[in-house]
Each structure stands twice: as C-alpha cells, then as structure tokens.
Amino acid sequence: MNPFFTEEQENLKARARKFAEEVLAPKARELDENGFDRAHYQKVMDSGLVGAPQSKADGGEGVATVGRCIILEEISRVCPSTALSYLVGGMGLYPAYATEEQKQKYYLPWVAGKILPAFCLTEPGAGSDVASVATTAVRDGDEYVLNGKKTLTVNGASADVWNVWAITNPDVPASKGMSAFIVEKGTPGVETRVQKMMCLRGAEVAEIEFKNCRIPAKNMLGEEGKGFKYAMGGIAGGRINAAACSIGIAQHALEEAISYAKTRVQFKQPIGNNQGLSWQLAEMKCKLESARALVYKAAAMIDAGSPEAGDFASMAKVEATEAAQFCADRGLQMHGGYGCTTDCVAERIYRDAHAARIYDGTTDILKLVVSRSLLK
Structure with missing residues (x-):
C-alpha cells in the first residue's frame, strides 16, 4: 500500500x-x-x-x-x-x-469510450521545435483547407478523430499564427501510412498527409491563433503521462529480474545469491522508488494547480525514463544470452523502455527546460 x-x-x-x-x-x-x-x-x-x-x-x-x-x-x-x-x-x-x-x-x-482520437502535431520538420509546424489551414468561405504532413502520430491510421495543428496566419510567429482543428475519419483528402517501429510495436504510429482536405470552419478547436498556446499548455500533462508509463516499465523489469535471479541456477546456486547481482537489484529498486515518488508528487502538483507543476513534471519524466532505461538494461543483462532472444520478455522491456525518453519531450530538451527555469 x-x-x-x-x-x-x-x-x-x-x-x-x-x-x-x-x-x-x-x-x-x-x-x-x-x-x-x-x-x-x-x-x-x-x-x-x-x-x-x-x-x-x-x-x-x-x-x-x-x-x-x-x-x-x-x-x-x-x-x-x-x-x-x-x-x-x-x-x-x-x-x-x-x-x-x-x-x-x-x-x-x-x-464514454466510443471514440479513438489522435493528436496530430509532430511533423518531419517539427519535433521538439513545435514552432516549425508547416501544415497550413487556409480559410475558404465556410471551410478551411488543410495541407501538410504529420508523422509519428499514435492511433494515426485508426483514429475516429484527428486533432490537428496547422498554421492559419503565416505572416506572424507560429506562437500567434497556429490553430487547432478537428478532422473526422472519412474526410476526403486524408491519407495515412502506418510506420514500423522498433519499440512499442503494439501501438499504431502513423504518418498522415492532408491534401486539400476541406473541413467546416466550425471544426476549429478554440480560437484562431491560439493553437500553439493550447499545445504548450498540455505539456505538463503529457510529460507526467510518459513518466507514469516509465514507472510501470521499470516495475516490470524489476519483477522479471527478481524472478530470474531466484530461479536461474549457475554454479549450484541461484544467481541472486551472488552479491554483484543482488546489489544490482537493490540499485534498480532504489532508482524506481525515487522516480515513483517524484512522479506522484508532480501529478499531485498538477491537480493542485501549482505554478511549479510544469518543471516538476519535466523532472519526473527525466528521472522516471532514466530509471526505466536503467532497470531494463540491468534486467536484460541479468538474463544473459536468453535476454537477447525474442522469447524473453526482458528483450521487449528493453526496447519499449527507450521510447519515453523521446516522446513528449526528449530527456535533453527537458534538462534544458529545467535548467532555464533555475537560471531565470
């Protein structure tokens, strides 16, 4: 408990x-x-x-x-x-x-569980740099015409609704010229292609291209020109989500490592009896619990509306994703050669652990965010 x-x-x-x-x-x-x-x-x-x-x-x-x-x-x-x-x-x-x-x-x-959505922001030329979004939405009477390409969009090909970010005013900075739109499945002018991934292969990641895609003007989400603000406003929530996922991955890696250390016998004893391996389990547990505490602190700060919640969510994501990577690496190493086979769950854990260090803000970007907050 x-x-x-x-x-x-x-x-x-x-x-x-x-x-x-x-x-x-x-x-x-x-x-x-x-x-x-x-x-x-x-x-x-x-x-x-x-x-x-x-x-x-x-x-x-x-x-x-x-x-x-x-x-x-x-x-x-x-x-x-x-x-x-x-x-x-x-x-x-x-x-x-x-x-x-x-x-x-x-x-x-x-x-109510009736709609599967997709968040369409990332583009081939716009990852961490959201202001580089190039997809456009041009007003034409009672419609907007969307053109551009999104990538690495989770649920991208199967979604019932795409929430799409596009430039509506190219004459001002993206922070003032980007808007958000709702595009329904089946809308003409939308093409999707599922992308093959190294990790998290059970999720669907897709490229989405909008080619003269017409949508009703009433499908704008919020106010025109506020899309960048909306996207940035949801950052803390996205980062704490990724952090929580990493805690789950780290927990799984630790449980599998403990089980293997108890049952794998070499030199007439369980490998967990070796101090070198048992200490690795201790290190995994320490990193996991430290990260878990920070994750739930940051989550509680978000719920409380703390002005520091964004920074703590960034720190939580850094610590949780690093803990997951550490536990996955040590767990696979403990499984030896078997850990490198696809028959071993440690192999899948190892692949999946890395993803969260990238999506919703890379570890490098988050360290920059936290350091800038400290130095301002």
Missing part, C-alpha cells in the same frame, strides 16, 4: 491492475509481434478507464492526474504499447476550449 494514496486511489490501482493482468497481459506479446489491434483496444475503451480521469460532470470518475498516472503505471507494467494508445489524443483540451457542439459530438463520446 502506498501511504500517500487515498482509499479511492488504492481501489483504482487494484482495479487497473486486475484489468491489466487479466485482459492486457495475455495479449501483450501478440501485439508486439503483429501490431495494434483496434478490437482489442476497444476493451480498454469499454472498461471505463479512459474516461476515469475526467470530471464526474462529464461522465468520468474525477480521479484526475494522480488517478491517470495510477492507471498508466498499471497498464505499462504489462503492456506499455497499450498505455501509449491510451495517453495520447489531445481530448483533454476540450473541456476548456471546445464549443458545446464539439463537446457533445466528440468529447463526451470519448469519455
């Missing part, structure tokens, strides 16, 4: 773990081998866990950021690919910026 969790949060953790172990774990290897399965992910959508962090007024359970981190940690402990499909989409912007019509048509069905 975590002494910092309420009874409600402990119950949520138990519920999420039960679902993860019974529904997700048996399918994890198959997803890694064959890719995203929309029908399987529908089980996550039907479970109520997707909408749980949202307010009770909107049909959620109001478990907020801490609750979402609990869910993501438990899902990532067995299948981080599924967690990646869960954590993206951009729907968290809707309560503050969507029109009532947009909420009824897209947001509330998403909370």
Whole structure:
C-alpha cells in the first residue's frame, strides 16, 4: 500500500491492475509481434478507464492526474504499447476550449469510450521545435483547407478523430499564427501510412498527409491563433503521462529480474545469491522508488494547480525514463544470452523502455527546460 494514496486511489490501482493482468497481459506479446489491434483496444475503451480521469460532470470518475498516472503505471507494467494508445489524443483540451457542439459530438463520446482520437502535431520538420509546424489551414468561405504532413502520430491510421495543428496566419510567429482543428475519419483528402517501429510495436504510429482536405470552419478547436498556446499548455500533462508509463516499465523489469535471479541456477546456486547481482537489484529498486515518488508528487502538483507543476513534471519524466532505461538494461543483462532472444520478455522491456525518453519531450530538451527555469 502506498501511504500517500487515498482509499479511492488504492481501489483504482487494484482495479487497473486486475484489468491489466487479466485482459492486457495475455495479449501483450501478440501485439508486439503483429501490431495494434483496434478490437482489442476497444476493451480498454469499454472498461471505463479512459474516461476515469475526467470530471464526474462529464461522465468520468474525477480521479484526475494522480488517478491517470495510477492507471498508466498499471497498464505499462504489462503492456506499455497499450498505455501509449491510451495517453495520447489531445481530448483533454476540450473541456476548456471546445464549443458545446464539439463537446457533445466528440468529447463526451470519448469519455464514454466510443471514440479513438489522435493528436496530430509532430511533423518531419517539427519535433521538439513545435514552432516549425508547416501544415497550413487556409480559410475558404465556410471551410478551411488543410495541407501538410504529420508523422509519428499514435492511433494515426485508426483514429475516429484527428486533432490537428496547422498554421492559419503565416505572416506572424507560429506562437500567434497556429490553430487547432478537428478532422473526422472519412474526410476526403486524408491519407495515412502506418510506420514500423522498433519499440512499442503494439501501438499504431502513423504518418498522415492532408491534401486539400476541406473541413467546416466550425471544426476549429478554440480560437484562431491560439493553437500553439493550447499545445504548450498540455505539456505538463503529457510529460507526467510518459513518466507514469516509465514507472510501470521499470516495475516490470524489476519483477522479471527478481524472478530470474531466484530461479536461474549457475554454479549450484541461484544467481541472486551472488552479491554483484543482488546489489544490482537493490540499485534498480532504489532508482524506481525515487522516480515513483517524484512522479506522484508532480501529478499531485498538477491537480493542485501549482505554478511549479510544469518543471516538476519535466523532472519526473527525466528521472522516471532514466530509471526505466536503467532497470531494463540491468534486467536484460541479468538474463544473459536468453535476454537477447525474442522469447524473453526482458528483450521487449528493453526496447519499449527507450521510447519515453523521446516522446513528449526528449530527456535533453527537458534538462534544458529545467535548467532555464533555475537560471531565470
């Protein structure tokens, strides 16, 4: 039991773990081998866990950021690919910026597990540098015409709704000339291509190209020219999501390493009896628990509206992703040659651990963010 969790949060953790172990774990290897399965992910959508962090007024359970981190940690402990499909989409912007019509048509069905969204921001030339977005949206009467290419978009080919960021005013900096739009599945002028990944292969990552894609002007999300602000405003939430996923991965790596250290016998004794290996387990546990504490502190700060929440979310992501990488590396090493085979779960953990050091802000960028905050 975590002494910092309420009874409600402990119950949520138990519920999420039960679902993860019974529904997700048996399918994890198959997803890694064959890719995203929309029908399987529908089980996550039907479970109520997707909408749980949202307010009770909107049909959620109001478990907020801490609750979402609990869910993501438990899902990532067995299948981080599924967690990646869960954590993206951009729907968290809707309560503050969507029109009532947009909420009824897209947001509330998403909370109820009826819609799969995709967050379309990253481009071939715009990753960490969001201001380099080149996709355009040109007003033409009662419509906007979208042209451009997005990449590394999770749920990109299977999404029911794409939340797309595009330049509406090229004559001003992107911070004032970028807007957000809602594009429905089936809209003419949208082409998708699934990208093959080294890690998190059970999630769907796709390239999306908009070619003279016409959408109603009423599908703008929020105000014109505020897209950059909206994207940046969701950074803390995105980073703490990735951090929580990394805690789950690290936990899985540690559990597998402990199990192997107890059962693998060499020189007539379990390898865990060797001090060198047993100390590695201790180091893994120390790094994991330190990172976990920072993750939930940052999550609680986000829920409390702390002005320092963004910096703490960045620090949490750095520490959690580094802990996951450390645990995955030590865990694979402990498995020896077997760990390098695809028959061994440590191999998949090792591949999946690296992804979170890149998405939602690379480790290098986050260190820059934190250091600038310290020096300002």
